Amino acid sequence: MLQISYIRENKDEVIAGLQKRNFKELNLIDDVIALDESRRTLQGNSEAIAAEANSCAKQIGELMRQGKKEEAEAIKAKTSGHKSQLKEFGDELVRVEQELHDKLVQLPNLPHTSVPIGTSPEENEVVLEHGEIPSLGDHALPHWELAAKYKLIDFELGTKIAGAGFPVYTGKGARLQRGLINFFLDEAMKAGYHEVQVPHVVNETSAYSTGALPDKEGQMYHITQDDLYLIPTAEVPVTNIYRDEIVKEEQFPIMNCAYTPCFRREAGSYGAHVRGLNRLHQFDKIEIVQVVHPDKSYDTLEEMSTYVQSLLQKLELPYRVLRLCGGDMGFASALTYDMETYSTAQQRWLEVSSVSNFETFQSNRLKVRFRNGEGKMTLAHTLNGSALALPRIVATLLENHQTEKGIKIPKVLVPYVGFEYID
Structure with a gap:
């Protein structure tokens, strides 16, 4: 299976290699790159929310230890949606990763530079x-x-x-x-x-x-x-x-x-x-x-x-x-x-x-x-x-x-x- 990082960084070279193999479904390259971008965005959003949730949890714990229950409850109320957001991002990430995988496995290997051009x-x-x-x-x-x-x-x-x-x-x-x-x-x-x-x-x-x-x-x-x-x-x-x-x-x-x-x-x-x-x-x-x-x-x-x-x-x-x-x-x-x-x-x-x-x-x-x-x-x-x-x-x-x-x-x-x- 081709490495997604290589496809993303060497799109023109990948397309040229697939053309040398007489591979017709070149639209898969754009699909793969778009899905990878979605995957990375979802991962970034999930990590940001998870980091915010962890930070809030620490603040809530510290405020509770200081006896500032009202302030702690106020922060808790603001973060109540973190769990559902993480689940939503997680479910979408699973779907995108599966679709990305399904596209990637359809791509053949790239030919070495010494491979001659030909179709038969x-x-x-x-x-x-x-x-x-x-x-x-x-x-x-x-x-x-x-x-x-x-x-x-x-x-x-x-x-x-x-x-x-x-x-x-x-x-x-x-x-x-x-x-x-x-x-x-x-x-x-x-x-x-x-x-x-x-x-x-x-x-x-x-x-x-x-x-x-x-x-x-x-x-x-x-x-x-x-x-x-x-x-x-x-x-x-x-x-x-x-x-x-x-x-x-x-x-x-x-x-x-x-x-x-x-x-x-x-x-x-x-x-x-x-x-x-x-x-x-x-x-x-x-x-x-x-x-x-x-x-x-x-x-x-x-x-x-x-x-x-x-x-x-x-x-x-x-x-x-x-x-x-x-x-x-x-x-x-x-x-x-x-x-x-x-x-x-x-x-x-x-x-x-x-x-x-x-x-x-x-x-x-x-x-x-x-x-x-x-x-x-x-x-x-x-x-x-x-x-x-x-x-x-x-x-x-x-x-x-x-x-x-x-x-x-x-x-x-x-x-x-x-x-x-x-x-």
Whole structure:
């Protein structure tokens, strides 16, 4: 959530940032500033009346001790309306603060200065490309046909059990899933991340605190009877570990990783681009999350991007890195890098990871703070990234590593899966 003081003091800059994101409801800025002015006026009036009431109470007490009852009663009569005035101001303050909050949570984060202008994925900036796209010939199969040929994934059985978008992994397909999860977790811990196991459901406060609500309300599975949400990513519970916490500056960087299933309704998704593993309602992912000093967050973002790239290199996958344009970024992000691997059989790039810096957007909602060197309470910066999401990694592994002998397993994965080929 944007800080109201920043909006008030930097209105033109805020509007320019929101325009870069292609955000249309710019009238919210004037609404927020007006409501904040009302809030501060009400607070000032309430404090003035409260101060006057306290002063009168002291005068009345002193006059009573001096035996000047008539004078004391005269002052008491003049202050009889203080209580009702305070209640009136208090009720109005609650209403204004709620309306202000409701407006603020509709505003996305402001983009970093390096974010390119654009409104669609086609306008994202290609930062780099790595690796050669293999030449597989005319007989290359897409991953859903390879999955059927080698009995790795049963999409129809998943549809029978739960519905479309919930595949069943079998045999070497299941072992490949498990091997990738363990490989990614081991690599994260080697890189200094602390593994945590977290709930796969969160309450409304947790979902709100990371920006999942209200932005992704229609995309999350809601357990209405218990008012809980299935997590769209481990980012939500992991980041909420530090909600309402004052961390110590010497703890930075705070680095956590977690494996969880992820659940997304993906409402409105259909067509060839969602076939097979391209888009699922349930999938596995390892998430990396950092809470860092504000001065270090952009260096940290580059380090996280480099780390995710190292995983793709070890999996022998061609990939590219995109800097997302303003109109394609997530609601809470200030700067996002997407990593995409090339699907040789489908002849297109598939997103497999996003690494984002949220600056203070999440920490302002979470109230994750620390005391800086001057003793001033300061909001930390939060970052996260997929390291990695499995479905499209599996899809491109199957497609790019298919040979006449079968599907060749990357060398780093062989100890985790126990076989060199899927045949």
